[in-house]
Amino acid sequence: MKAPPFGYVKARELGQVFDLLEQHGDEAKILAGGQSLIPSLNLRLSRPTLLIDINAIADLQGIRETADTVVVGALTTHVALEKSPIISRHVQLLAAAMPHIAHPAIRNRGTIGGSLAFADPAAELPACATALDATFILRNRDQERRVKASEFFHGLFETDLKPGEILAAIEFPKATTSHRFAFSELARRHGDYAMIGLAAASPQLGMLRLAYFGVADRPVSAERAATHLIRDGAAGVEAACASLADDLESSGDLNAGPQTKLHLAAVLLRRALPALLPSA
Numbered sequence: 001m002k003a004p005p006f007g008y009v010k011a012r013e014l015g016q017v018f019d020l021l022e023q024h025g026d027e028a029k030i031l032a033g034g035q036s037l038i039p040s041l042n043l044r045l046s047r048p049t050l051l052i053d054i055n056a057i058a059d060l061q062g063i064r065e066t067a068d069t070v071v072v073g074a075l076t077t078h079v080a081l082e083k084s085p086i087i088s089r090h091v092q093l094l095a096a097a098m099p100h101i102a103h104p105a106i107r108n109r110g111t112i113g114g115s116l117a118f119a120d121p122a123a124e125l126p127a128c129a130t131a132l133d134a135t136f137i138l139r140n141r142d143q144e145r146r147v148k149a150s151e152f153f154h155g156l157f158e159t160d161l162k163p164g165e166i167l168a169a170i171e172f173p174k175a176t177t178s179h180r181f182a183f184s185e186l187a188r189r190h191g192d193y194a195m196i197g198l199a200a201a202s203p204q205l206g207m208l209r210l211a212y213f214g215v216a217d218r219p220v221s222a223e224r225a226a227t228h229l230i231r232d233g234a235a236g237v238e239a240a241c242a243s244l245a246d247d248l249e250s251s252g253d254l255n256a257g258p259q260t261k262l263h264l265a266a267v268l269l270r271r272a273l274p275a276l277l278p279s280a
Ligand SMILES: Cc1cc2nc3c(=O)[nH]c(=O)nc-3n(C[C@H](O)[C@H](O)[C@H](O)COP(=O)(O)OP(=O)(O)OC[C@H]3O[C@@H](n4cnc5c(N)ncnc54)[C@H](O)[C@@H]3O)c2cc1C
Pocket: 029, 030, 031, 032, 033, 034, 035, 036, 037, 038, 039, 074, 075, 100, 101, 102, 103, 106, 109, 110, 111, 112, 113, 114, 115, 116, 117, 118, 122, 123, 124, 125, 161, 165, 166, 167, 168, 191, 192, 193, 194
């Protein structure tokens, strides 16, 4: 199928993007890598009358460090994240997740901002951002606001982005020397969307975030399971796995029913433990 007719503007600066969003409202869509948007147009799941191409906007590009954080521009492609020495040194969980996202051709075009704004519950990056307690920097014409990843995802393809707003950048805390992390997913073929996955980060002793993807309509933090592991270490594994049923409340999807999802969630948790708990 082909996309319905649409207008196209290649924006040169952010002010122009905000003008166009204001003029066209819901009828306009931001175009980043196009790797999710264009298929959804071709399948006629979305019918915007205008695409606002943001690829030429320098303000949305690049990866930079501050003393405690790494700030990633929304237009940073998956392949740029995969190859970045700053990411592999300071945000290792992201580096570990990147090769699992789709295939090289898609990673060459797809962007971090597009993936997070699209909010596919089976995508890797929303869960990584949740596990890493990333902060999303959202901009409209007048102001910038900062939203934690845990509050950004509202449901299936639903986010905290308001009309007239774009995702400009994502701020990740730099890993400290005591930081531990694990990434694992189960997909039918490498590069396919995962049936289920786990992005886990322990920024310091006594703190653990287990963010599952592919289990619900958004990334889900398994807080009860994390509490068992923090309190009891390796001795808390059985209780942690048992508590996943309450944490995840998965209703299943086309890939697997709820019981299978729960079983696979426990499999992923056990796989992650050696990296997260040195004594496991
Ligand atoms: C065959 C195939 C397999 C794939 N497999 C995977 C996979 O395994 N895992 C995975 O995570 N992804 C997968 N993807 C999706 C891919 O990662 C996309 O690149 C990504 O989800 C969207 O990024 P994009 O830059 O292409 O965004 P686009 O497609 O351009 O945009 C996606 C949505 O986000 C909005 N948007 C984009 N940027 C912004 C912004 N800065 N501010 C506000 N809104 C914005 C757009 O308006 C649109 O609604 C796959 C895609 C394909 C085609």
